[in-house]
Amino acid sequence: PPGRKVLIVYAHQEPKSLNGSLKRVAVEELSKQGCSVTVSDLYAMQFEPRATRNDIVGCLHNPEEFNYGVETWEAYKRGDLSNDLIEEQKKVQEADLMIFQFPLYWFSVPAIMKGWMDRVLVQGFAHDFPNCYDSGLLKNKLALFSFTTGGSREMYAKGGISGDIRYLLWPIQHGIMHFCGVKVLAPHICFAPEYVSEEKRKEMLIAWAQRLKTLWKEEPINCSPEWYFK
Amino acid sequence: PPGRKVLIVYAHQEPKSLNGSLKRVAVEELSKQGCSVTVSDLYAMQFEPRATRNDIVGCLHNPEEFNYGVETWEAYKRGDLSNDLIEEQKKVQEADLMIFQFPLYWFSVPAIMKGWMDRVLVQGFAHDFPNCYDSGLLKNKLALFSFTTGGSREMYAKGGISGDIRYLLWPIQHGIMHFCGVKVLAPHICFAPEYVSEEKRKEMLIAWAQRLKTLWKEEPINCSPEWYFK
Numbered sequence: 001p002p003g004r005k006v007l008i009v010y011a012h013q014e015p016k017s018l019n020g021s022l023k024r025v026a027v028e029e030l031s032k033q034g035c036s037v038t039v040s041d042l043y044a045m046q047f048e049p050r051a052t053r054n055d056i057v058g059c060l061h062n063p064e065e066f067n068y069g070v071e072t073w074e075a076y077k078r079g080d081l082s083n084d085l086i087e088e089q090k091k092v093q094e095a096d097l098m099i100f101q102f103p104l105y106w107f108s109v110p111a112i113m114k115g116w117m118d119r120v121l122v123q124g125f126a127h128d129f130p131n132c133y134d135s136g137l138l139k140n141k142l143a144l145f146s147f148t149t150g151g152s153r154e155m156y157a158k159g160g161i162s163g164d165i166r167y168l169l170w171p172i173q174h175g176i177m178h179f180c181g182v183k184v185l186a187p188h189i190c191f192a193p194e195y196v197s198e199e200k201r202k203e204m205l206i207a208w209a210q211r212l213k214t215l216w217k218e219e220p221i222n223c224s225p226e227w228y229f230k
Numbered sequence: 231p232p233g234r235k236v237l238i239v240y241a242h243q244e245p246k247s248l249n250g251s252l253k254r255v256a257v258e259e260l261s262k263q264g265c266s267v268t269v270s271d272l273y274a275m276q277f278e279p280r281a282t283r284n285d286i287v288g289c290l291h292n293p294e295e296f297n298y299g300v301e302t303w304e305a306y307k308r309g310d311l312s313n314d315l316i317e318e319q320k321k322v323q324e325a326d327l328m329i330f331q332f333p334l335y336w337f338s339v340p341a342i343m344k345g346w347m348d349r350v351l352v353q354g355f356a357h358d359f360p361n362c363y364d365s366g367l368l369k370n371k372l373a374l375f376s377f378t379t380g381g382s383r384e385m386y387a388k389g390g391i392s393g394d395i396r397y398l399l400w401p402i403q404h405g406i407m408h409f410c411g412v413k414v415l416a417p418h419i420c421f422a423p424e425y426v427s428e429e430k431r432k433e434m435l436i437a438w439a440q441r442l443k444t445l446w447k448e449e450p451i452n453c454s455p456e457w458y459f460k
């Protein structure tokens with residue numbers, strides 16, 4: 001609906017890929033709805049995935065023994081995080097919905113996107129014990145993981161060789177998003193697009209556009225072990 | 231035992247950290263046994279986590295539409311992967327055992343280590359359909375995930391707020407290591423070292439050294455859904 005803000009965190013090297021097209025479809029459809037859409041195109045930004053001392057501007061809280069979690073927490077409070085992190089945190093803060101668009105790499109997000117999680121979702125900003133899970137600091141936001149796989153739907157079925165696809169969603173949906181208080185919409189999965197016809201890939205794009213039309217009416221999943229492992 | 235080769239893939243910024251000490255203990259104990267130990271110290275190497283066109287030397291197989299999986303597979307066959315990847319693959323090839331030593335970041339390995347998985351375990355080298363899972367190309371090797379957590383043992387218990395710790399091991403142990411044919415030893419977990427006494431942290435180091443003394447007699451876990459979700 002008009003006025004809603006969406007952040008698309010996008011990790012693919014090739015604009016002509018299906019991931020690139022899925023990202024474009026989302027920008028178009030959500031913009032058409034009157035949403036304001038921002039894209040963090042991680043490869044194009046050459047986004048830094050490594051969690052290092054460079055993320056803190058100026059002096060360290062404890063220069064004797066570097067502790068990344070403590071130092072970024074302190075730096076957040078002082079306003080001394082590096083600029084690239086401050087920029088991403090602003091986008092997250094403004095967003096009603098975050099869409100993560102990526103190809104599944106090794107049962108998870110690509111390292112460049114994991115680096116975005118590791119570095120942007122700093123203590124004090126995204127969570128701050130006991131403000132985690134349902135009282136995480138990013139509550140009232142939604143997240144949706146939209147991704148492509150190498151393996152087929154059958155491989156990722158319950159009892160399939162790679163196990164139920166939901167098993168691998170636990171760390172990213174529950175461990176990251178739910179931990180920060182974010183509510184999670186059902187994932188959007190395009191299975192094995194490299195092994196289907198051009199026609200089928202077009203249908204995948206249409207299906208995504210269709211889903212986005214009624215996305216704001218969706219209820220979040222019940223992000224508890226039952227959803228994943230039952 | 232004398233002659234066994236061990237690769238420790240290590241991801242912590244601070245040598246004085248518990249992770250740094252756990253790594254040192256492993257180098258010392260395994261060397262004492264007569265093993266030959268190699269360490270990939272990812273932060274010290276400034277290891278590149280991003281999967282990009284730079285990983286392929288010279289021309290691309292399909293310059294019209296960049297596909298990282300296809301390009302690295304082709305480059306591997308031609309011997310045209312970047313030098314940093316060739317170096318890591320040599321270490322993996324020689325290793326009887328890989329130990330991954332890291333602090334748990336967001337229910338998974340830090341991005342710099344995820345980048346090592348994404349970039350080093352190339353198709354053709356680590357797997358090559360149908361050579362995956364029990365017939366993966368790295369069979370006859372062992373892997374062990376040794377890590378520290380922020381959350382306590384209680385939070386990571388079955389029914390705990392963060393769920394059984396085994397849930398989050400599925401993608402890395404099964405999805406990555408087992409997929410490549412590697413057999414997995416039980417993980418070694420130090421819960422919440424930042425919240426215990428110096429005395430307790432010393433006990434953690436001693437327990438790790440003790441385990442390493444009989445490590446070669448251990449049987450791998452049964453890396454199937456039962457181990458993780460039952």
